[in-house]
Amino acid sequence: MKLSNPKKLVDMNSFLPLDGESRVEILYAGTELIINVFFEIGDGASDEKKTFRFKKAKYFYKLPFPGYSPFSCSSDEGIELLNCLVEYGYSEMVDIDKERSGISGYAHYRLFFHSIGVAVYVIAKSFSFE
Template sequence: MKLSQPQKLLDLDTFLPSDGEDDFSMSYAENYLTLDIYYDPELPAPTRVKKSLRFFWPSYFVKTPFPGHSFFSCPDDRDLSLLSCLVEYKSSEIVDIANKMSSSANFRHFRLYLQSEGAALHIVAQSFEVIDQS
């Protein structure tokens, strides 16, 4: 699947410590997919901190190893400034398919690399929000 024009939406380095996340989990309920990202704060604290990304009305979700082979082809993903970011692809074949199959036709393709976990997440959904639960 071809992708192009990745746009930075959220820089994870703004809330993750320099060594990145420790763990993540995903859950689906009531038409949204929630990605919980756990990390140890840089300041001494008794417990881990969690930030969540909630994707509304998800249509597709793909988790692949990172680094590793991807189902998606995007030469612009070689830009290292996008490595620790949630990005949205302005052009995505999978979004074109999702929009043809749906009457609402306003899906967006999001991508996130969770480096310490070795995962690339691609999510096609209508929107997202950040939930601060620290």
């Protein structure tokens, strides 16, 4: 599936320590996909948490990273986008779903979690970050 025009929405370098996240929790409830990112600050006595919430999530894919992905985007290979929540300006999958369902307004997002080796792709109406 082709993707293009990636846009950085949240730079995880702004809150993650140099060794990255310690663990990631993925929950799906109703139509909301929740991704909790845990990381240690300072002496590691306690975990900190940031949460990505994807509203009206239609599809999500958890894939090995690095590894094979059914999604391809040549402009997504720059190092400046690796540790970020990205929204794609164009997604072949969103277009196919729109033709099939007749419902528009969905976006294609992705996150890479380096320390646990996971890529998460999400098709949802919107997202929030807390």
